[in-house]
Amino acid sequence: MPDATGRLQQISRFDDLTDAEIALIARAGTAVNVPADWSLIWEKTPADKAYLILDGEVSVRREGVEIARLGPGDTVGESAIVAHRLRSASVVSLTPLQVLHFTAESVNDLLKASPRFREALEQTTRERLP
Known part of the structure; x- marks a missing residue:
């Protein structure tokens, strides 16, 4: 996998x-490669992990219905x-x-160490959660 720092610098969301x-x-x-059709996160489970997508696309599903597709620069979890x-949706790699x-x-x-990172995640939370 290419260097994560270099990949993050290429994503406009982090300009x-x-x-x-x-x-x-x-x-x-931790840099990880995930195969297609893999469940990263399951709805109604404890919040124990999150992912930042460097490359590829995921489907976000609530009660089995796709509600969003996310890609590079997006975070899930x-x-x-x-x-x-608890998790409000499941996430599957497409x-x-x-x-x-x-x-x-x-x-x-990270939330404590980077105020801008905290602001970005809190904004995402407000947009995604009912």
Whole structure:
């Protein structure tokens, strides 16, 4: 997998982040390759992990119905961590993925260390959760 820091720098969503913030995010996550048709997150389960998509596409499904498709630069699983709730949807890979995997602890550490990262995740949470 290409260097996660370099890949993050190529994603326009992160244009406002400093090189130090991007490096912090890359160090906090673990680079993982995920095959197509793989369930990353299951609805109504505890919020124990999150993923930042570097390459590929996922389907977000609520009660088996697709509600969104997400790709590079999008995060999944973080909303439930930020909101301290059970998962509101399932996430399935539609293509092979390159992702950064984060534990709930590493997400919370990033929220403390990077105010801009916190703002971005909190905005995503407000948009995604009812």
